[in-house]
Amino acid sequence: MANKDVTDPVRMEKIVSLCKRRGFIFQAGELYGGLNGCWDYGPLGTELKRNLKDFWWRKTVQERDDVLGMDGSILTMEQVLVSSGHVGGFSDPMCDCLLSKARLRADQIPAQSGKVYHFAGATLPDTAWKMEKAYSVLQTTGMDEAKVRKTAREYYSQFFNNSIQDKKAALKSLQLTGETTEEVTDSTSYNPENGSLLTEPREFNLMLQTNFGATGEQIAYLRPETAQSIFCQYKNVLDSNRIKLPFGIAQVGKSFRNEINPRNFTFRSREFEQMEIEYFCRPEDGMRLTDEWLETRLCFYAEIGIPREKLHILDVPDGERAFYSKKTYDIEYEFPFGIQELEGVAYRTDYDLGVHQKGAGKPLEYFDEETKEKFLPHVVEPSAGCDRTVLALICEAFDEEELGKDDKSDIRTVMRFVPAMAPIKVGIFPLMKKNDDQVRIAREIQKTLQPWMNVFYDDGGAVGRRYRRQDEIGTPFCVTIDFETLGEAGEELKNTVTIRHRDSMEQERLHIDSLLPWLIQRVR
């Protein structure tokens, strides 16, 4: 992210627009003006996300015998997050300078003593402009009274509105009102740089909180990551499942962070879904398994249609990793708004089990029957952002293909999802809406395929138009029931249909009876 990213805002705008137009993603609460940092998935987006989560689960849990699943509570006890360090440890109160807007850590502001000048406001003579807002300046060493008042005038001049043409002249003639002075000792309310008043220290609470109990006196947090419920249930999972190290616990679910600045469509949201594995192992295997998991995860992305060359592996250097991590890889994707993280593969050592063992006062050690050793397992954590990956799938799939022939321009918008991710697997069209036999057969095919996959029946308008509509939502195959199906071109083509491929726009013929196996083989 030190990289000078190549961005393409125009492409991103088209993607956001398509997402809304075709029902992939809407802004949450849009009807009432919208809720910052929150998003709703529409019908197609929901299918896409479900496909991703199902595929992840299949590859991570179902097809492995060393990973088990769980689904933890979102509401989380405060003690859990005190132990993990999320309460208290990870955020510092900050103050902002009212003049320079510099942000300072409250605990790093030196205590200062001296004369403070308070002001009630400011006016501009011969104009209607006035500002009634208390402000103070500490007379720091080397500051004379004129300098103090100049600082105050500069502060009030921030509030000049557009009716004031000559801001420089206005600054000069600005009159301060209600000046009083006061001696203060050991105050941390003033910026040592310029003497300006600071805002009150503000706790940057990075977690979302909720209250419950009869009078709402109990607090709980919405979990900031799915990981903690895995660490807390690690012992129960171990005890109830006859499983040995190394093994993993996987979870897909919602997490919540009070993002100061949600940005880039769904990329940074306050509510988001994670797909996490906590993989427990012997301490000496941690580094090796981190590398192995990185490789496993890269293969996963290739399978869902995000090619290796669009991913960047960042080996997070010392000093930039979380303090408990011995090794961290960020898997980043080239989004149109820049290269951004999809997943972190972090070697977290025994930090997490260690803090919970200590915090809860209960042993979490693992006893190795073979070596007769007792130790705290180490953890490798591949943690993927589900919504981010959905967004990457959408960005990667989006394509505008120039199909102009002769002098007519024709741009085909195609979402090139791999079939396993595509929200709808097949479009089913009777060539002519008025042909009862075609419609009847099309409806029969729909009924046959529906138990197995999402299909979409469409008989509106020209068939070419229906193909294009499916292209735009990424449907990989379309089936058209035509006159050949009815036997009008001879017995050998009777009961065959046209299969049209999304990416190549090529067509082939297939017997109706072989349609289901043909599709199942290709859409999983």
Place this chain on the structure above:
RNA sequence: GCGGGCGUAGCUCAGUGGUAGAGCGCCACCUUGCCAAGGUGGAUGUCGUGAGUUCGAAUCUCAUCGCCCGCUCCA
């Protein structure tokens, strides 16, 4: 959180104080024998929201919400 830009139909946008608009999309019917834009008809907006100025506000002022860009932050 700070600074800048923006908010008008599903989408892209025009409209700068005096009757709410266009293109595409959408719906219906007609046409259509395999890759969009053919014909006819139709629906859709408290002009982001709220207050103010005005005889009158999409237009001017203020506030608020949201989006985009740059900072800042990101356990």
